[in-house]
Amino acid sequence: MAKAFTPSVITANALLEGDVIYLTAQGWTRDLAQAEVFDDEAIAEDRLIEASAQTDQVVGVYLANVDASSGTPVSTHFREAFRAKGPSNYIHGKQETL
């Protein structure tokens, strides 16, 4: 049996600022809570290909696992949690604006 697909979001860095961004149905957001969550592997793969083609806007597109059971996506790995928040030593990066 195929391994169950873990709910995921599509993430990348913005080309100009380098910021961590997430794909939504309309485009890209800086806020993980707004990200579109994919439960279906085939759809996720299609959207990943589309997103990766936007090389004039984004760099390093990939799928990241989330837990969406509460309704809003939450990172399941600490690396993604730091990406979603910013560094621990200063209130810099995303946490400045979120």
Added chain:
Amino acid sequence: MYSYTEFDDTFIAARNAQFRAQVERRVDGSLTEDEFKPLRLMNGLYLQLHAYMLRVAIPYGTLNGGQMRQLAFIADKWDKGYGHFTTRQNIQYNWPELRDVPDMLDALAEVDMHAIQTSGNTIRNVTADHFAGAAADEVADPRPIAELIRQWSTDHPEFQFLPRKFKVAVSGAAHDRAVIKAHDIGLRIVERDGVQGFEVIVGGGLGRTPMIGKVLYDFVDAEDLLPTLEAIVSVYNLLGRRDNKYKARIKITVHENGIEDIRARVDARYALIRPQFTGVDQQMLSRIEADFAKPTFKTQSLAAYESAYTNDPVFRSWADTNLAVHRAQGYAIVSISLKAHGKTPGDASTEQMRVMADLAEEFGHNELRISHEQNVILPHVHRGDLPALHARLKEFGLATANIGLISDIIACPGMDYCALATARSIPIAQEIATRFDELKLEHDVGPLKIKISGCINACGHHHVGHIGILGLDRAGVENYQITLGGDATEAAAIGERAGPGFSADAIIPAIERLVLAYLDLRTEQSETFLQTYRRLGLAPFKAALYPEAQADAA
């Protein structure tokens, strides 16, 4: 100090213009990321976890007040008001935006600085003893030769696409403050029968497979050094493994082929290329040496120093830990700690950078150094000026008296910034420093080097820490592995793994148990942690780290 010639100016200006055009073409879509990435890396620009990161070379760690002030200006204008000084005598900016980087590079060029070859598979920024030109134990100032190596290696057509990055460090003293045995090539200026030459060490390195370098030649005449280096790098370029990135460093080449075989090949290559070095390099070296003329030292009263030392315990404590012996009468080498308890190791705010620039100009013959231990050095300060200097440092959070002590921790950026990281380094360093400050044990513990890396690449030198900490990802949780007994000096050694790693919550108590065990085990206060470790070996420290395992075995 070396200042750019007209040739250097023209070269850097052309290079910056070229990069500006490349950035424009990336932004307008004519270059893909795959095409652009190698170009940006050639100019020190990475894409990290949260943002771009620009790495700027501070050749052999030397800069003047004007340059430091410009680094601060850049951080204010295009970054977030601070800079991170690294173990490779670079400064890293963590938040630049892509479009601004060409302007940042132009601003650097205004003060004779650049970011070329701070990344990529090429000869990187040449590092040197941060006490160069000042240390009492020095045979000769290593910086002129480091500058010559930089000029030879920068844009060297044969060495732009080596199998892997290549790092050279130079020391001019018996005591190794440049970690020369953990570099691809380590050079030490030595004297034989009254003549100065070089001991040449190859194949050291940290990272995935840490190794201590081996002596390739115990004495190379000064005029033969550049052809020798060229021969070594040529041999490596040909022989180095390109099939596997992790085996591509010269340490593996030396390990797999043996030092004898490497020596034979270098000898053969040297014989072939030596005639091409017609002595022009030696003329250049004399010109460079003139740039590094020693400052004219003054004679001045020591009264202010003596009075502060006797009457002010805070000053005395700082003087005892943060000063080193200078070659000139009445002078001291001042280490400014960038390790205030609880702060990020190696970070300086722009205000602090400007203060250090001012102090260098006022009291320090306009010279500053960045140490591989992520501190800032004022190499030449008259002792009579120290009380005034100390007062100013205190005002700006720069007077922490902890050089060489437990809170003077090297920590790489780790997962707070670095895209390669497997765990965070900075918070661990912050917590250890804070904890031992609370315990008020730091000065009693004495010389102890803790070094932390956020992944196996070992940018934080954990292998050569007396206590090394390596952050790992264990099933999606941060985990920290301890190594003991590493040494970065002339007695270089790679630390031994102590046992299973600790969770983020358990690592600080583990370090505390380890250090308290040392306090019990040492024969007297003057026996350092490393000496105790060498005398007793791993066992008693392991028992302190893993008390449950001991109980189970009993």
